[in-house]
Amino acid sequence: MTAADETQMFDGIETLRDRVAADLARSRARSTALTDAVDDDDLVKQHSKLMSPLVWDFAHIANQEELWLVRDVGGREPVRHDIDEMYDAFQHPRADRPALPLLSPVETRSYVREVRDKVLDVLASTPLEGRRLVENAFAFGMIVQHEQQHNETMLATHQLRTGEPVLHADSPPAPPGPVVDEEILVPGGPFTLGTSVEPWALDNERPAHQVDVPAFVIDKYPVTNSAYLEFVAAGGYDQERWWSADGWAYRQKANLTSPRFWLRDGDRWLRNGFGLVEPLVPDEPVVHVCFYEAEAFAAWAGKRLPTEVEWEKAARHDPATGRSRRYPWGDEDPGPQHANLGQRHLRPARIGAYPAGESPLGVAQLIGDVWEWTSSDFHAYPGFVAFPYREYSEVFFGPDYKMLRGGSFGADASACRGTFRNWDYPIRRQIFSGLRLARDARPDESQ
Template identity: 60%
Template sequence: MSGLKERIAAGLEAVRARSLAYTDLDDELLVRQHSPIMSPLVWDLAHVGNYEELWVLREAAGLAPLRPEIDEMYDAFAHPRGERPELPLLSPDEARAYIARVRGRVLDVLDAADLSAPDPLCGGGVVFGLVTQHEHQHGETMLATLQLSGHPGPPGDGGPLPPAPPRRAVPRAGGAAEVLVPAGPFVAGTSARPFAYDNERPAHRVDLPAYWIDRFPVTNGAYAAFTDGGGYDDPRWWTARGWAWRTRREVRAPLFWTRDAGGAWWRTRFGRAEPVPPDEPVQHVSWYEADAYARWAGRRLPSEAEWEKACGFDPASGRARAFPWGDAEPGPEHANLGHRLSHPAPVGAFPAGASPCGAEQMIGEVWEWTSSWFLPYPGFRAFPYREYSEVFFGRAYRVLRGGSWATHPSAVRATFRNWDHPYRRQIFAGFRCARSAGPDEEG
């Protein structure tokens, strides 16, 4: 195999090991639906194999289907998650056998593929990157399901954090350590990165006025001040839809938070109760909650263009970086990614991952809500299928950026766009705030 093929094969092996580790559970836990908003874990396991069969074996290689009778069952659009437990799903053993069979043929296709051919799916190994990222995304979904189930789940890989940096200013109640992003244009999105999704394309120029953005994500301690200060009781801080959601659901705090008899906050993390660490980024908050906090703090959520410029734009070179620190792939000193820990790291833990403007931990830790709806970029073209992005465009989904501690490094970058309903809280989501710069602050 060539060097590129070896890297692709190693990536396929690593993602499959992750999927199998997350589903190394009793059959009863795999087939149970732990939440109506999530699929049974065994559905995710077979789905990633069916997706891989569809795109590598059938679309790219033109091979005959292995199990065409299961296609509809594992089509994410054919059956809502709440209906999937009633389907005649493959058993855990059948699912493992099926995905192993698919993978064996995929490796044969990879070995014979001409990755230099000018083919939109096979050229450069694009289709293999597509299925690898897709499976990693389902790995994060599996972790969210395990968190909802209360199962301990697999531990992180135990990799140590970088040495603690000297104590620096961190976000505080009602305020923030913030950095200025000067006015001017930058190039958002990408037209060059081969494994970028269609919704990240094409690259296009965006001109923004100057603004301030938090150096770090909002912490648990800062968010607790909002909660303890009556933030959930005051409709002034909430949009009309957000207040209706909060009232109807009787939401009083981030998901998995509870208060003890002494007034201290605790959280349940993979079935274990523990005090809420004040210096970690808050997670499991909806867009409605993030927006309400920002209003309470006298600030706002950044647009996704503001977020991306703060994350990747280098004013010294005038170009956009793949990551805040540059174009090098994420290393252990840069970010908390790939289930290294089973939770966000304390703010300030990764100074080597800072962006040119000085914002930190924009990659990893928590997905960060933005103020933007999920809409296409100018010149958008669906590839390789409409259902990945196009059918979700509109004013139903808000954009999240940056990835979380559970996101694999291959499935995140400065241009990566995630999206979800503004009321979703099971995802590993938090936020940081922004504000517009005044005329005397524009740098």
């Protein structure tokens, strides 16, 4: 994508304002649905020490919106200056947040509405040019992505809550025909990684730069429940040889025996999804595995996890033109025919369900369904510049975090693209994470 392409994405300032308003409304509708689905007692409850009470997330969303859009972009007076510290994610670990004097559900909803009303006034009156923070409505896009990221976090909290199901959605589409998994060769050679022109790309996705990637082979589809079940049945969790030293130590400490939310029922396996317990669907991508489990499965299968660079090349590289696409299918925004995104469904789709979303090389379901663990640590690209604040990315760089790519059924299109980078601790399993396998190309394949 060129700079001209970036301009064409937003055809005029008024069109851009309409786009921002629609994205803000869509994000808020989802936040509201996730919080309205439970009563006030449930909103203030902590369902896991890994997660915040839902009411904290909702107020935090509005507080970030107030800080960046009302006060910074709009130059308006604070709505609630007194709560900034309480809703600063760096000041209070998730486990400690229930003890804070949080806004009540009624106060939170009132605060959320007041902030949004002011934001819409700011959107209508702010020139969306002349300052990097507002050029192409970047600050508004950042806040849209922030809210959608927290929506996925709140969805994970719903997965951890106990009780009757409160969320409902249609099933994903079925594959249109027979599905055959296969390996796909990605030829070696130069590739443009990252972006310098995507208007709402975050700092860690920038700048675009060329890398030379040796030929490798990647699976067409993510690893399925049935494939992962073979690892479980073969005693993969009991055999240290498949695990890294850190992975084996964690497997023993946490007593891991299967993916999170799998349940053994005699000779069969069930899965609890948002309170609904049902048999595993064999050809759905496995979900709720940590990096160490993904790494061990790959070793058992005689393969490995792709690097982050390999994943992005498989997703974006068009060998016919040599350019990098925004998405596997091209430059157009994701539609329901391309990928399982945005909580339209509450589970991964069966493999083969989105042929329209395949990459030029034929790699499928790279966007949506499950975040895919890669073998890479979180690092800056050459020429990285923190913007608009260090705490978005820079403070997380280093070996403590592993990279995930592609998004999940709970990720929104605004916060998921071919260059989007997600990261988490290698022990995390409550997130909607799965894996895809890769291997080095043999000499006879890479000719």
